[in-house]
Amino acid sequence: MFGYYCNLALRSFRRNRMLTALMVLAIALGIGASMTTLTVFHVLSGDPIPGKSDRLFHVQLDPEPMTGYMAGGEPSRNMTRFDSETLLHEARGKRQAFMTGGFVALEPEGGTPYFTDARYTTGAFFPMFDAPLAFGRGWSAQNDADAARVAVISAETNQKVFGGGDSTGKTLRIDGNAFQVIGVLAPWRPTPRFWDLNLDGFETLESVFVPFSAAMDAELSRMGSMSCWGDSSGIDSNARNAPCAWLQYWVELDSPGDAAAYRDYLLAYSEQQRQAGRFVRPANVRLRDVRAHLDHAQIVPGDVRLQVWLAFGFLLVCLVNTVGLLLAKSLRRASEIGVRRSLGASRKAIFAQFVVEAGAIGVAGGIAGLVVALFGLWAVRQAPSTYAELARLDPAMLLTTFVLSIAATLLAGLLPAWRATQVMPAIQLKSN
Template identity: 60%
Template sequence: MGRDLRMDKSTFRIVGVLNEWKVNPRFYDLSNSYGSDEQVYLPFSVAIDLKMDHYGGMNCYGKSDNSDQTALNASCTWMQYWVELESPAKTSDYRAYLDNYSDQQRAAGRFERPNNTRLRNVMEWLEYKKVVPSDVRLQLWLAMGFLLVCLLNTVGLLLAKFLRRSGEIGVRRALGASRGAIFAQCLVEAGTIGLAGGIAGLGLAWLGLWVVRQQPVDYAKLAHLDPTMLLLTFVLALVASLLAGLLPSWRAIQVTPALQLKAS
């Protein structure tokens, strides 16, 4: 704070320091969606007054008497303007402001095409610019489908496992074990299998994410497991295994002790 910084042949005074702010993708600068964060911020008016160089695209249209493409009255677009609108009413007012501005510029001869103003929020903007590739969503649906197939297979395996122990369950029921106790034991076994599968799946997930990080795409370096995802992995494995074990456990407690003892 208060120190001077020499930049682009000018000296600036540091008046504030921001906390770390990481957002991916960088919605406000999609020319470098997953790049490093900006190091310095300064007022827009200062950059215009000093005629500082800019980095990014420059789209010009129509005719202009001003040779300076970055001038405020030049027929060129090279800046993005983001606003924070706290309520739907403010959003409607700002949309009306954009429409009126477009009409005024068209009446002045600066805009030539019909009114085509758009107002998008961050998620709509990312969708419009196709920042998240479609194959990422496809991978998500494939993963969900694979999870469903695994759950169905787990149901079948647990059902076969518990029904194969019908004789044992019949003996325990004859000795006084309640259906609730047997049902709870079956669910505990299913949950244990789920936790073991979660640990094994976590290792495979780390391996898969490592493979993703080797891909030559700019978002590949973001593929990692954070603590939230790590916890979610075990929660999902446990919940999925318990859900898969409900039907086999219920079928197991329907065993009739007398019939099983007679068959034995």
Template identity: 30%
Template sequence: MQNFSYYLRLSLHNIKRAPLPYALTLMILSIGLGVFFSNATLYYWMNRDPLSEQSHMLFFPRINAVEQACDSCLTPLRVLSYKDVQKLSSSAIPSAQAGMFQSGGYARVPNTQNGPTPVTIRVTQRDFFTLFNAPFLHGQTWADNEARMELILHYNAALKFFGRTDVLGQQLLLDGELYTIVGVLENWQMLPKLYDVNNGLAITPVEEIYLPWETAYNLGIKSNSTTQSRDSRNYNENFAVNGREGEFYQAQFWVRLDTPAQQAAYRQFMDNLVASEKEAGRHPRPNGNLLHNMLDIAEAFNERNRQLDAFAMVSVLFLLVCLFNASHLSLNRYMASQFEFSLRRALGASRLQLQGQLLTDVLVNGVLAFILALLFAVLMLLLINQLLPATSALNNWQPGLILLMFGVALLASYLVTVYPAWRASYSPLNQQLKA
């Protein structure tokens, strides 16, 4: 500890003796790390596994069920109709399954002076909360998948409308319809939101209100993200019937298949389903059954954010350039102190002691660079959010991520310092003393 204290004082003394070269080296290193940290944060959140304990068991089935014949249409639509969801959920193979889509509306507390507030809505079925580990703070999900005038609030929505979370039994007006609150979720977020990657929704916060699937069809509630109609029906009229019976595509459908045997059995179920539909004169298109795992869904739907990938690659290259330049400046600074290294060696300092001084320099540089890099990273994230507004939900630094960033800062500081220090301390001693 005494040696470390001495090495620390010596490092600070060297900084004070040549503050401008050191500040320039530190600034270049910090800018490179800051740009890298900002882009690495976005890349981490976009490519992480949000449900590592069960993502390998979650699947999105797709069938080529459009009733218009098309021999060249080999790939199913990315959204399903009400009839598709009904057919795909007729199997008892999955341990959980739910149809869903995102919508929007205006909500307010009845008998108050507050006006309607825009909200995001997830129309879904009861197994949604099991599939995606959405934990309840109060209450529970619906007893079944029948239509009911009940809804579930997210933690943030409960605070927004009531100022508290224990609101079971309270009522909420949603687009003019009165609902009873039967559950409140914890402050839960899923990033990326892989259960709905259409139109960039994967990097948006989870919804504020959860509404029963059958209720939404009864009331004519439609998706506000992706909808397609493949027939001549007027879906603005009698949606309770037309939305269920027609070729109106807006839903996602997820199943949980716990074992490879279940996955194989469900694929066989899909094949049998399509075969029976073809025998009945439906499903005229080629068999294009697909079963996507959750971690592959963004790639399968071509919804991977290529801009963030490009930013990540550029940030790595920029960091390498900054490391090279900072190392060059550091070499000049250490070579200027070469005589001091030689004198310490002549007075009996061992190579281990010189390495101790080197590691202390690395620690000091790493800590200072890490602090400055975080400041640059915040500025970069604000700039990226202006260029790509949808990334605003990804600006979250968890303790583990910050610790990893600190490790990267120490490694970068070591790479910048190790060669200059080696050149200064391990060149021939007699040559240095003569100089």
């Protein structure tokens, strides 16, 4: 029977080509606009490290003075160097790493120096964040302790500076300092770049990674947020005991269930520091996993969320118009429905026929909507925003396009299909 209903739908479309085209166009525009904005939202709100995001936690303490204190207020996203190095040394998690951003000059051999982003971190960064290495390795805890002049570079930097291939063992000059390349990352772009949301989370990966201790020893240029308090004039804000928060601290736990015990450890640490006179505020800590950290930071731009709601509102308008067109079409076919009913077709069969027709319009609208969505995403990629180039339709969103199109038109077709079943065959035959 399904094949028979499809045949009837095809005949109906041929008889009412203009009306069918209007319905397909309405669905295509609604689906295209919705999928364009939904795809952008999907890309920006995705899990940057699936399978591990519930075991990676961002740590926040509150070492600031009582000035401006509000009970239960949100502490700084950043940590002091003293607290970061102390927690790293105590090593209460499976892995832990702290870091900050940098902006350095790379000097290719025989090439023109150029400025690029860097990350100063500790050796556990690479296994913690599942950084894929194409060549070589990351550095060890001993390298951290020795302030070893070693570096791991991105695939793009490897191609630009060394022409690609295995460049481990080669020398890279960073801000005039010689560093030995010990690792080359495979192409990798976590979206968003969640480990430091003080910077743009949708920028490309940092070009070079070096040990934090070596960066401080070489006095490499730093980039990122820093807040200081008290009498910090005349002191080195990067010093271990400086009253400044500027480092991001992450810990990996064996399981999500270990978070409560680690939070208790942070509370105890805060109380210990308060008794020592370093902290003056009551213990106030935060421990959020990756998804909670991103949600709290509201990483998805507000205009993207608004565009999603507007697009689905537009889709609703398109569906209302489609319902009206389907109703008009069913009314025009009252005599045909009356003849079919008089020949023995049940109301259920009439209902199924019109639902199949609506589904066929949904398929056609989905195909046309896909074209509209692809054009819309192309337009988004022309925008100057850092996330624009990420706006691409993946297989999941491609499937969603057709599912949404068919589901929407089936929903829109329910009222016209029910209306068609209410046609009285006797009245239609009499009027003919």
